[in-house]
Amino acid sequence: MEKRILIDLNDKANWLYESTSPPTPAGHIVEENRVILMPEGEHRLFAFTDAVMHYAPDMGAFEHEHHHGFETFFVDSGSMEFYSLGQYCELKKGDIIHIQPYITHGMVFHEDTRYRGIFQDWSVIDNFAETYELKRRCPEDAAKMAEKGVNMGEMDMFILERANCEKVEPEQISAVRNPSRPLKQFKFDGVTLKMMVGRWETNGVREIWRAEMEKGFHAEWLDFPTNPELFYVTEGNVKFKVYDEEFTAYPDCLVKIPKLAPHSIVAESNAAMYDLAGLTCWYDFLHDYDALHTNSPERAKDAEVIKALKAKTGCFIKSFGK
Numbered sequence: 001m002e003k004r005i006l007i008d009l010n011d012k013a014n015w016l017y018e019s020t021s022p023p024t025p026a027g028h029i030v031e032e033n034r035v036i037l038m039p040e041g042e043h044r045l046f047a048f049t050d051a052v053m054h055y056a057p058d059m060g061a062f063e064h065e066h067h068h069g070f071e072t073f074f075v076d077s078g079s080m081e082f083y084s085l086g087q088y089c090e091l092k093k094g095d096i097i098h099i100q101p102y103i104t105h106g107m108v109f110h111e112d113t114r115y116r117g118i119f120q121d122w123s124v125i126d127n128f129a130e131t132y133e134l135k136r137r138c139p140e141d142a143a144k145m146a147e148k149g150v151n152m153g154e155m156d157m158f159i160l161e162r163a164n165c166e167k168v169e170p171e172q173i174s175a176v177r178n179p180s181r182p183l184k185q186f187k188f189d190g191v192t193l194k195m196m197v198g199r200w201e202t203n204g205v206r207e208i209w210r211a212e213m214e215k216g217f218h219a220e221w222l223d224f225p226t227n228p229e230l231f232y233v234t235e236g237n238v239k240f241k242v243y244d245e246e247f248t249a250y251p252d253c254l255v256k257i258p259k260l261a262p263h264s265i266v267a268e269s270n271a272a273m274y275d276l277a278g279l280t281c282w283y284d285f286l287h288d289y290d291a292l293h294t295n296s297p298e299r300a301k302d303a304e305v306i307k308a309l310k311a312k313t314g315c316f317i318k319s320f321g322k
């Protein structure tokens with residue numbers, strides 16, 4: 001399968017740009033960052049980075065905030081302290097952080113920790129290709145540029161004074177999410193759908209859901225879907241058919257489906273994956289779909305009612321089930 005549709009995050013061939021953070025005063029590198037996808041469209045969706053963070057004994061916690069953009073991080077290994085709004089907690093594999101503008105945040109890594117981020121309306125990444133290229137081709141000029149503090153217009157970062165933070169449980173920090181406590185959950189035949197980020201938390205642009213599928217669950221999208229899709233598989237194997245080609249996505253894979261591409265999925269084992277594009281108003285669709293089946297079964301059987309609901313919520317699913 002063409003590599004920009006099935007994207008194995010562990011395959012170096014899929015890393016567009018690699019960079020490291022400047023060393024700390026004691027010479028420790030905290031971050032090794034890989035840009036996997038650059039932003040697209042009006043809200044700079046799809047930007048995706050994969051990072052390995054390291055322990056640096058001389059790097060304390062500091063909180064900062066951004067005034068624009070939304071970041072959603074998936075902790076994939078290791079452990080960290082996450083600071084937000086004067087509190088902090090311990091995070092580990094499986095935890096998710098959703099940071100909105102003006103939500104103060106900071107991280108301290110205890111050990112090598114892998115975490116992945118998907119961004120929206122985040123301009124910091126806009127000049128990444130050009131700055132990377134300058135550094136690669138003319139490192140002295142790039143160093144000169146950094147020395148002069150050339151403003152590319154991307155530094156939307158406001159650092160707060162260090163404060164004494166209170167340690168709390170992860171569920172007490174509003175930015176922290178975990179699949180064990182979704183914002184909302186719907187169960188259907190062969191699938192449990194969990195809302196991890198609500199549309200009200202992304203300025204109305206999208207929502208992020210996790211699908212926990214039983215082996216044999218399948219879904220097929222309508223012909224000519226006018227939304228692109230981005231899926232992130234974290235557990236199990238999912239067979240995709242995109243255009244006329246079949247392939248299996250496995251943990252640590254993104255699947256990026258262009259708009260208009262015919263596509264369908266079958267869970268080859270019990271599996272979990274995130275819908276990261278989230279342009280469909282899933283909450284509204286699932287709320288009404290569930291309510292119709294529970295309270296108005298006659299209307300739920302009416303193809304015109306379901307067609308109107310799909311049109312209203314931007315849902316391009318043709319059929320799903322086990």
Ligand SMILES: [Fe+2]
Nearest residue numbers: 064065066105
């Ligand atoms: Fe930040």
